[in-house]
Amino acid sequence: MEFFKGIDKIEYEGSKSKNDLSFKYYNPEEVILGKKMKEHLKFAMSYWHTLTGGGMDPFGEQTIIRSWDTLNPMERAKARVKAGFEFMEKLGIEYFCFHDKDIAPEADTLEEYFKNLDEIVDEIEKEMKRTGIKLLWGTSNMFSNRRFVHGAATTCNADVFAWGAAQVKKALEITKRLNGSGYVFWGGREGYETLLNTDMGLELDNLARMLSFAKEYANEIGFIGQFYIEPKPKEPTKHQYDFDSGTVIGFLRKYNLDKDFKLNIEANHATLAGHTFQHELRVARINDMLGSVDANMGDTLLGWDTDQFPTNIYDSTLAMYEILMDGGFKEGGLNFDSKLRRASIDVEDMFFAYIAGMDTFAKGLKIAAKLYEDKVFENIIKERYSSFDTGIGKKIVNKEVGLKELSDYALGLKEIKNTSGNQEKLEMILNQYILG
Amino acid sequence: MEFFKGIDKIEYEGSKSKNDLSFKYYNPEEVILGKKMKEHLKFAMSYWHTLTGGGMDPFGEQTIIRSWDTLNPMERAKARVKAGFEFMEKLGIEYFCFHDKDIAPEADTLEEYFKNLDEIVDEIEKEMKRTGIKLLWGTSNMFSNRRFVHGAATTCNADVFAWGAAQVKKALEITKRLNGSGYVFWGGREGYETLLNTDMGLELDNLARMLSFAKEYANEIGFIGQFYIEPKPKEPTKHQYDFDSGTVIGFLRKYNLDKDFKLNIEANHATLAGHTFQHELRVARINDMLGSVDANMGDTLLGWDTDQFPTNIYDSTLAMYEILMDGGFKEGGLNFDSKLRRASIDVEDMFFAYIAGMDTFAKGLKIAAKLYEDKVFENIIKERYSSFDTGIGKKIVNKEVGLKELSDYALGLKEIKNTSGNQEKLEMILNQYILG
Amino acid sequence: MEFFKGIDKIEYEGSKSKNDLSFKYYNPEEVILGKKMKEHLKFAMSYWHTLTGGGMDPFGEQTIIRSWDTLNPMERAKARVKAGFEFMEKLGIEYFCFHDKDIAPEADTLEEYFKNLDEIVDEIEKEMKRTGIKLLWGTSNMFSNRRFVHGAATTCNADVFAWGAAQVKKALEITKRLNGSGYVFWGGREGYETLLNTDMGLELDNLARMLSFAKEYANEIGFIGQFYIEPKPKEPTKHQYDFDSGTVIGFLRKYNLDKDFKLNIEANHATLAGHTFQHELRVARINDMLGSVDANMGDTLLGWDTDQFPTNIYDSTLAMYEILMDGGFKEGGLNFDSKLRRASIDVEDMFFAYIAGMDTFAKGLKIAAKLYEDKVFENIIKERYSSFDTGIGKKIVNKEVGLKELSDYALGLKEIKNTSGNQEKLEMILNQYILG
């Protein structure tokens, strides 16, 4: 059965095309810096937003209704598998990501739930074989069910912790079985609502314990994918422990988990924490923790996770720039953790939205590659910090001096001469690269 | 010479007093939980806002004019010493804090600047002896002068780094000489304006180097006070590296500085980072890094550091609660990093403002002490997390289980029963303690 | 059938009571400024949050489950009527508010839906007669159903406008039948998602048309209750047309509707627009448009409508102060548009939360009444602006001068002397009134 009738494989037609169902900038086989576009970008479909989302918001019911919505739960789950793979094939997307709960219905007992999962994983496996599409990462949803009202790893209820552990175990097994190249922890309820009833110390220790347990079990079963933490500051809980890259890296260091985890950076989570997308990528990069990316965009004038499809060329350019500077993706990729606007109710909108996101990142990659090749910013930075390459600067870097020597040096200085930061010029140059 | 003529020593007159120049709640000798109020609170005057501030803002000139403003720089500096100590005596404040630049005028050369500093430190020392008032902490201002336009420890200019180092050395020596119980780093320019010209990795490494140099020099000269970092997220630079407690603790761990530094938490910096004051104190507390406090409040509907005198009873109560839970201040105290509103132009306003802040914290202490004694929240928390004291919970905490055992346990669970978080009830109880 | 077994009528027990199910400050019959507390406060139960809410959020399913949740739609609707009135009786709440959709299930056709409504309105009417409880205001939900995806009055689809009009007509008729003293428009979808596809001019004209139609129909059927607009800035749509008080008042003036509508001010909507609750009340008050109040509170560190039960004494005091200054409520009252935290899952939490809110406003009223009686702020304000009572100031106010006369006057001034704003002193005095 074909789910997206009337929509053919989306082809690259170039920037002048008037065909809304074509790529204007994404040309998967085009070689950029010696690598194919598609290998640079490693686009992934998010199972949840794409196949289970419906446009609901806190003030309104489902607006987006798909053909599979009327089926019974297991049939619906199977239809979604087929629809998802058809969708990826038509877009030429080679990866996907999922939570356990996205792919199969929960059940009254864990046992039954796991059976449901296994049944659907069979279907997914078949489709993966048929199409060659790969699993970028798996994860477990430990935030939607009411059981996790007080958290999963950071719950006050040991039974709930155990339940979460069981889900992680199962999701890890599935991810391994499907050859997933990574596994993500996003702590949707790992935070607090009010400090008045919260033992923050115990909760954080327990969070670290859950991560250790997961890593140990992965070793046991031979899962060699990369583990990731996905930072987010303050939704749904008032305070989420994985606030931002800086916080998460500090947390991992505290519990000696920093060798075992990298970060899955989401654009909209960055802005909710008061950072740019590029900032979060940069922080991860300089700590050697840039793992994977959730590609979307937020609305910085709104205070919640809008998870919009990314269509801002500045963001995609600077993100791809950081990724290129990091040597490109290894296990990670660009997962569209993006959802259709509530009012984008047509099936075609799914395609328009992915095309918009893929084109924006493709064009961003091309611009970033040019910036990278021309060493536009790198040369400026090299020059700007060159006083640390020789003389007193070098001694500082090598810690061959202390306050005393530095003070003596400063006392001997005739004048201090700073150079301009030239921010406006740099923004102008960036614009020239973007606008052509 | 008396600077605040007509204003006598501010006395405690109780909550019914109609005398605006009296304390309504702050009764310094009153014993709370076995310790005098003044020993719990350890109020400090901030030299800068109190003695050098003038109500300027980005859109307007000085509005607050003091009698010393017409003097020449060194005379003005000396008058401020006298005025400051008179002010503290009249308020019964036993500590103060300062930046090098607050106390003496900068000069054309470092040498001259240091001479100016020494001359004023002599005056301060005399006043300290005369009054018994102590130095809570010292610091160096490495952000106002144009020299630090690109940062001090994180500058791109090695000469500027050296200059900053010289200032830190001098400020450390002064702090030691004045028996300061601590030394603070607030990195007013340690951040970036745009990533396009920034080598974040080098900048952070250099920041850590400066901190190491300071610690080493302190050891060398026998300064045994506590070192602090003061987190702040995004002012004046677009991104300040010491974003919040979580970020700073992670940074200190990365560079093995976490044993040498604690945090100086500022209320308004907490809210600018998207956190409550209590949150930042809690994070510091559970990491054993709660050092000292900058007492003020911000306006959460405004996006900049308003540094208002703290008059919110919820904030002062919950702050004092965290401090009591931490065992009270050791080297630290409550420094009023608070400035008069631009329109509070009278000399009396200085007193009103400090009285307002001191009373708010005094009343907050009394309420917090009652909450602490009654174990209001502690008992609730103990009960709430009790499932981790026995059975499977205890095994989790002791890491005697792994995913497999937890999964087996979860598969055997009949049902999961969560208890209510009772947030509204807890807020009601808190109100009862506050409102009497 | 009793829904809240084991919970008796909530009684006033005073501020020392340890009984969580008692009022500490709300003493309904106590006379304040010549009027009973309950007449000042006019508390109302919100039908939606109280009876249909379940703790859902964008990341999680229902956590709060009531006994009626398993019944079929019409039986559930009837049970809610009984439960709601039992709840109000036990709390001594004398008013309620509802949307059409809260009380009866929607149906496939409008006709059927209206029949459902009528059937439930019969039940409500009976309970109102039995208990004496009154309807504060009614409204129509024109935002949850997918039909309103592009708005109701501001939709791009004329059929949807008509549907909305039919709902308003019905809701008006119900409100009249139940003797409601008001009718509210909250435009949950009256805004836009993107300007790229929006005809803002037509949408606003149509919004005004809907309001005119409603007013005309009210006149026709003899509904004499007060009409209100409830401002909110940006949720659920990116931009809601009824942004804040200032915007709404301007809109009403533009379309000559300012005589027919007042405002229903919600605390959390105020803060989302960047204003304090008091600000919005003040703006409404000075424009003679303060109608009714949605009592809740938001979290100013979070960017969405948290609709928390109001437990902040500053907010309730200053709100009641504005209401007293406005002469007290006329047709309006204090509706608890507040919802339980997702983790407050017990039936008792409903009571705790309302008690917390009612006590906070009762105490706020008492403090505000004292401020009002003592003319604390009024005397200060009178003095502060007294230069406009005589001389040149009076001439300005009377427009007896122009720029020329004023310039001549200014040229003749020797000096300008401003007085202090004394903000910190005023905050201290406010604290004294609050803390006793």
Next chain:
Amino acid sequence: MEFFKGIDKIEYEGSKSKNDLSFKYYNPEEVILGKKMKEHLKFAMSYWHTLTGGGMDPFGEQTIIRSWDTLNPMERAKARVKAGFEFMEKLGIEYFCFHDKDIAPEADTLEEYFKNLDEIVDEIEKEMKRTGIKLLWGTSNMFSNRRFVHGAATTCNADVFAWGAAQVKKALEITKRLNGSGYVFWGGREGYETLLNTDMGLELDNLARMLSFAKEYANEIGFIGQFYIEPKPKEPTKHQYDFDSGTVIGFLRKYNLDKDFKLNIEANHATLAGHTFQHELRVARINDMLGSVDANMGDTLLGWDTDQFPTNIYDSTLAMYEILMDGGFKEGGLNFDSKLRRASIDVEDMFFAYIAGMDTFAKGLKIAAKLYEDKVFENIIKERYSSFDTGIGKKIVNKEVGLKELSDYALGLKEIKNTSGNQEKLEMILNQYILG
């Protein structure tokens, strides 16, 4: 004397130029939609940021030092005139804007101040004649001086009101003398710091009085330029009365000033109020109040007015689109109310920054013109709202129906069919126009 030695007239060199001191997109004589680029854009230099700014911020002293900074006040003022006109000539900018205070030093008396102003206006007039450069608008700075600590038109001190009136009178006379095509009111201190001491009603009435006085005096002296209000929400005061376009328009309507004033929209003020730049322009446009534009950009992750040079192509495109839809500028233009970053300390940075801003708007104009010509969004909007062109929709628009007829119509509807909003597609198309 030449102030910008070594910098020649900036020429258009096209988008491939590597010359940082050339225009890449701004080709002043190029004809777009039948009009020259320079006539569409009407760029203006802001006297203040460009000639008097120095990179100060609340935490740091002046970093940007110009050759004229060492001169005495009147000589400095004269040098700035020369420098400003040289700067405009070299950039090909044909307009400028100023506050009284920007051009001449304040003095001890008003009389002396006015004399200073007259002396400098003579110089400006000469330069205007020499160069043909025109005055876009004038204004009076009634916020920097300490005298305005409580406001100017909204002060509590009638003498200050009078002083402000004298300044407005003088600034109006100067603006008339210099043939200014407009006069702006930006109420930098027209707001409040705390409601506790504020008579909001009187303050707003007085604000309206000042505006009336100005309009009347303009009539008297025959000044026929356009009056503008510039909205801004919350800086420097806690709440500025001219919050945003919606608020200002409502205010003007209340006082019957809406025929006499238009709006001067600033990009960064829009975002501080929680709106996009385009939103504020649109609101002004549909109310026929779009007057002039302050071109800059803010940082939506920061909470204060950063006044950055505008380099975001989305903003400039959508702004120019609204301006084209409004029929282009009449009396207004694009004033760069933008300041150099604190670290952009070179003279060249002045040029880089203006070039960046002018290029961004030039390119934005070209893209907007193409969108306008192709009726990209207009056709979509026309189709989207077409149900209001016939049938029931037309009757709604013509108010030929009421709730009763609409309800009857709705009861007869079989189903409601909404079309997709296609937001992602529209964003993709916009990207295609931008990226080429």
